[in-house]
Amino acid sequence: MMSVKGLKFEKNILLGKQDALIVIDMQNDFIPGGALPVEGGDEIIDGINDMMKFFKSKDSTIVLSQDWHPKGHLSFASNHPNKNPGDEFQSEDGAIGPILWPDHCVQGKKGANFHRRLRKKEVRAIIRKGINPLIDSYSVFLENDKRTETGLSGYLKTLNITRIFICGLALDYCCYFSAIDGISLGFDTYFLIELTKGIDQPQNNISNALNDMKSKGVKFVKTTDLK
Ligand code: VGL
Ligand code: ZN
Numbered sequence: 001m002m003s004v005k006g007l008k009f010e011k012n013i014l015l016g017k018q019d020a021l022i023v024i025d026m027q028n029d030f031i032p033g034g035a036l037p038v039e040g041g042d043e044i045i046d047g048i049n050d051m052m053k054f055f056k057s058k059d060s061t062i063v064l065s066q067d068w069h070p071k072g073h074l075s076f077a078s079n080h081p082n083k084n085p086g087d088e089f090q091s092e093d094g095a096i097g098p099i100l101w102p103d104h105c106v107q108g109k110k111g112a113n114f115h116r117r118l119r120k121k122e123v124r125a126i127i128r129k130g131i132n133p134l135i136d137s138y139s140v141f142l143e144n145d146k147r148t149e150t151g152l153s154g155y156l157k158t159l160n161i162t163r164i165f166i167c168g169l170a171l172d173y174c175c176y177f178s179a180i181d182g183i184s185l186g187f188d189t190y191f192l193i194e195l196t197k198g199i200d201q202p203q204n205n206i207s208n209a210l211n212d213m214k215s216k217g218v219k220f221v222k223t224t225d226l227k
Contacts, residue, residue: 007214010190010221015058020161022140022152023048024168024175024196025067026118029104029111031169036085036104038170040197042115047195048167049119051223056122061161063152064120065140065174067105068112068128075136076103086201095135095145099201105130127152139177141185153185163188165221171198176209179218190219 026048028034031041052062069075074091077083077100090097105112114120127150129137137143141153156164164187166179175196182189191213198206214220 010219011225013226017059019060019163021055021062021165023064035102038197044195045117052119052122062122063125065127069130070133071106074134138174139181141181165190167192167195171196172205172209190221
């Protein structure tokens with residue numbers, strides 16, 4: 001995963017009021033033991049908690065996203081005859097795909113809850129996404145139809161936030177699409193690579209995501225270079 005060639009890290013980033021930490025989908029279903037477990041997902045909880053405390057101490061804003069699907073969501077393989085989780089499926093408008101998922105993060109179920117060890121104290125807003133039964137939403141900004149807004153962009157702009165820092169799960173889905181949209185919406189977008197873990201399905205999905213982010217202007221930073 002870290003073998004992407006020429007991945008540079010920004011140095012000495014001074015945090016302040018203009019910054020937001022966006023913590024993506026740290027929910028039971030994405031953590032080992034859940035329905036769509038991301039390997040090592042539990043290993044980043046402590047680091048994310050420390051980051052929330054640190055960003056708060058710098059007067060920065062902290063936002064969480066929560067994957068929040070109605071039961072029977074079209075992204076679930078169980079909703080398609082003869083399909084299994086991981087099978088390829090791409091709807092024409094891009095609203096579902098490129099693969100199908102196990103049932104996960106169903107509204108009101110335990111799997112959709114934030115992990116019990118995740119800090120909530122410093123959190124200013126929670127964005128729920130994927131609520132339309134026919135449209136998936138990997139990004140915390142725009143649903144997969146690339147039209148439906150979650151409202152986060154307007155929220156951040158109202159608070160005069162110009163720079164965002166992405167971490168959480170999963171690197172090559174919700175974190176990646178959030179970062180790409182962050183750039184296209186005009187935010188100076190940083191990726192906290194130590195504080196994400198990926199699914200890597202289909203093959204090479206993680207390195208493709210990292211390369212695409214790099215080419216689109218997403219910056220990479222280590223937590224120790226945040227000041
Ligand atoms: C996610 C697949 C399906 C994610 C959400 O949070 O990365 N991945 N739903
Ligand atoms: Zn989902």
